[in-house]
Amino acid sequence: MQDNTLIKVQDLSVEFPLSSKKKVHAVSDVSLEVKEHEVLALVGESGCGKSTLGKAMIQLIKPTAGEVSFKDAVITNMPAKAFRDYRRQMQIVFQDPYASLDPRMSVRDIIAEPLETYNVCATPKETTERVVELLEAVGLSADHLYRYAHQFSGGQRQRIGIARAIALNPSFIVCDEPVSALDVSVQNQILNLLKDLQERFGLTYLFISHDLSVVRFIANRVCVMFLGKLCELGDTETIYTNPLHPYTRFLLDAIPKADPHRRRKERMLLSGELPSPVDPPSGCRFHTRCPYATEKCRTQEPEMKPVEGRMVACHLYAE
Amino acid sequence: MEKMTLQVNDLCTSFFTDKGEIKAVNHVSFDVPKRSIIGIVGESGCGKSMTARSVMRLLKYPGKIVSGSIAIEDKELTALTEAEMSNVRGEEISMIFQEPMTSLNPVMKVGKQVQEVVLLHRKVTKQEAKKEVIRIFEKVGISEPEKRYECYPHELSGGLRQRVMIAMAMICRPKLLIADEPTTALDVTVEAQILELMKNLRDEIGTSIILISHNLGVVAELCDYVHVMYAGRIVEQAETFELFDNPKHPYTIGLMNAVDSLEKKQGVLDTIPGTVPNLLDLPEGCSFEPRCGKRCEKCVECVPELHEIAPGHLVRCHACGQEV
Ligand SMILES: Nc1ncnc2c1ncn2[C@@H]1O[C@H](COP(=O)(O)OP(=O)(O)O)[C@@H](O)[C@H]1O
Numbered sequence A: 001m002q003d004n005t006l007i008k009v010q011d012l013s014v015e016f017p018l019s020s021k022k023k024v025h026a027v028s029d030v031s032l033e034v035k036e037h038e039v040l041a042l043v044g045e046s047g048c049g050k051s052t053l054g055k056a057m058i059q060l061i062k063p064t065a066g067e068v069s070f071k072d073a074v075i076t077n078m079p080a081k082a083f084r085d086y087r088r089q090m091q092i093v094f095q096d097p098y099a100s101l102d103p104r105m106s107v108r109d110i111i112a113e114p115l116e117t118y119n120v121c122a123t124p125k126e127t128t129e130r131v132v133e134l135l136e137a138v139g140l141s142a143d144h145l146y147r148y149a150h151q152f153s154g155g156q157r158q159r160i161g162i163a164r165a166i167a168l169n170p171s172f173i174v175c176d177e178p179v180s181a182l183d184v185s186v187q188n189q190i191l192n193l194l195k196d197l198q199e200r201f202g203l204t205y206l207f208i209s210h211d212l213s214v215v216r217f218i219a220n221r222v223c224v225m226f227l228g229k230l231c232e233l234g235d236t237e238t239i240y241t242n243p244l245h246p247y248t249r250f251l252l253d254a255i256p257k258a259d260p261h262r263r264r265k266e267r268m269l270l271s272g273e274l275p276s277p278v279d280p281p282s283g284c285r286f287h288t289r290c291p292y293a294t295e296k297c298r299t300q301e302p303e304m305k306p307v308e309g310r311m312v313a314c315h316l317y318a319e
Numbered sequence B: 001m002e003k004m005t006l007q008v009n010d011l012c013t014s015f016f017t018d019k020g021e022i023k024a025v026n027h028v029s030f031d032v033p034k035r036s037i038i039g040i041v042g043e044s045g046c047g048k049s050m051t052a053r054s055v056m057r058l059l060k061y062p063g064k065i066v067s068g069s070i071a072i073e074d075k076e077l078t079a080l081t082e083a084e085m086s087n088v089r090g091e092e093i094s095m096i097f098q099e100p101m102t103s104l105n106p107v108m109k110v111g112k113q114v115q116e117v118v119l120l121h122r123k124v125t126k127q128e129a130k131k132e133v134i135r136i137f138e139k140v141g142i143s144e145p146e147k148r149y150e151c152y153p154h155e156l157s158g159g160l161r162q163r164v165m166i167a168m169a170m171i172c173r174p175k176l177l178i179a180d181e182p183t184t185a186l187d188v189t190v191e192a193q194i195l196e197l198m199k200n201l202r203d204e205i206g207t208s209i210i211l212i213s214h215n216l217g218v219v220a221e222l223c224d225y226v227h228v229m230y231a232g233r234i235v236e237q238a239e240t241f242e243l244f245d246n247p248k249h250p251y252t253i254g255l256m257n258a259v260d261s262l263e264k265k266q267g268v269l270d271t272i273p274g275t276v277p278n279l280l281d282l283p284e285g286c287s288f289e290p291r292c293g294k295r296c297e298k299c300v301e302c303v304p305e306l307h308e309i310a311p312g313h314l315v316r317c318h319a320c321g322q323e324v
């Protein structure tokens, strides 16, 4: 393993059984590495397996096959007791700050919970002091300690969720669509906060988003997923300025630009419907929607290969 | 003079709650010219949906139109009886929503649901109605329309469900289609398809459209004219190119900077400080004043009027002078 790799995912698959015969192929044979102190964005349309992959990486979901390593240890199938020390190093922030916070708990108790679980502080008073520290780190204050989640706006609730996620000084945080439910002005406040915390505490993020427009600012690298498979992975600017996988191009082209001068006469529109992950297409999973698909794409699955300074899984770029 | 499909004049809609009156729509006026797409944009809670629901007269208790007029061509909607209004709905004005699931019957085949609308408004046989449904399904880009006709809503993707809603809304060729965040729940690739479809409906059938969105990109892409709402009021309105080329209201500028900064490589993103005011407890002056970098004394004292600063470009701001 390379020195600066924090998390390594190898041939990871997650399947959800639907009946004795059918199953959802949510994540299929995914391999990737997250480097220490980097922000890796995971993008793709809803249902493509982003949350499942993110959760499997921190063992909130048990993978069907494959392996996840954290630093030097393989954490898949690690006994619960041994895993406890790893658990605290890996946290998650969810999209809907309301659903993820218990409405009957005060802000102090929400943030104190992980601290108490791990006996971080000697006394309740110390715990409260640490909670105040955390509130201040996310732009809230001691005034907010004894309020309840429902008394806060969406942006503030997301701040509370973030304070809780950083309470145990984790090294890795899965940010699962943390700004998708927020208005743009607030969304930017939270993105600034996440970036600031990442730099200040040397955090590593897997930043999940179905919206490519919000990841350019925060991500060092971008990984594009389609129907449980990786399509393209590379440095953020490489992906934005020179996307190679047809799906990446469609995704980028589809973002409506806040500038009427950049309206397109003819949009590049994806044809057809999203195939089902219960019965994914043979060969390249994107081939049913891809305007460049050939016979090879229908039968042979493309591997991730290095092309022009990034990894891409597409037969268009075979030799 | 330009022909108008809809004219909304000085509309006020409030919710009368235990805690007091919430002025969700506060002296809102706008016109929808024939064959045009007008946008209403603003962050959540600013009154976009309640403006739309007022036009449809679909407000839920304790919401109520307090004053103002709403006219479709020459018909004053606020004066109609509920029975007359229900004829207007569907035939003259239709509305589609962010989440089609909430307006579709989950236990009825989607084709049947659209067929019922046809039978309700037209004297045709069931067979004819079904044919018409298949035709409109094709028109709104539903592939294999006969097969989809027999599907239940949950068997369709979000994008297809929205197409079914559009089919249902368009089947009587209404003069006006109100689309309230029609693509917000959809992925960008599907959003692009739906926006394209709405543009085609306008171009081919000539329906006027009110497109409501929190997304500046969506309105920039499609609208001829844009209204920016903040805390229940329109704070700026202009032809789309004029608005994006010369935004004047500090709120509009703040929104645009926030979006633009996402594309620039910079250390910190632009934001608008603070949060939207509580509509129960609006400031006496300009409601944007607490968050505004250009505020002066006057802004605290009184609400600015919407005034024209260039032909067709109106701004509600004390700091934006008359520039014509
Ligand atoms: N617990 C579950 N049981 C069955 N199917 C699931 C479960 N969780 C997710 N899925 C399915 O797995 C696929 C991937 O889901 P998810 O990872 O949530 O996608 P994303 O986060 O990209 O929107 C979807 O088809 C989803 O319906």
Ligand SMILES: Nc1ncnc2c1ncn2[C@@H]1O[C@H](COP(=O)(O)OP(=O)(O)O)[C@@H](O)[C@H]1O
Pocket (backbone or CB within 6 Å): B015, B017, B022, B024, B042, B043, B044, B045, B046, B047, B048, B049, B050, B051, B060, B061, B062, B279
């Ligand atoms: N059922 C309700 N009861 C009380 N107030 C409401 C209700 N529905 C909406 N409102 C008020 O109306 C305002 C405008 O809501 P809405 O038009 O839905 O906003 P938007 O569509 O712009 O997000 C909200 O900020 C809220 O204060």
Ligand SMILES: [Mg+2]
Pocket (backbone or CB within 6 Å): A050, A051, A052, A176, A177
């Ligand atoms: Mg998800």
Ligand SMILES: [Mg+2]
Pocket (backbone or CB within 6 Å): B048, B049, B050, B180, B181
């Ligand atoms: Mg709304």
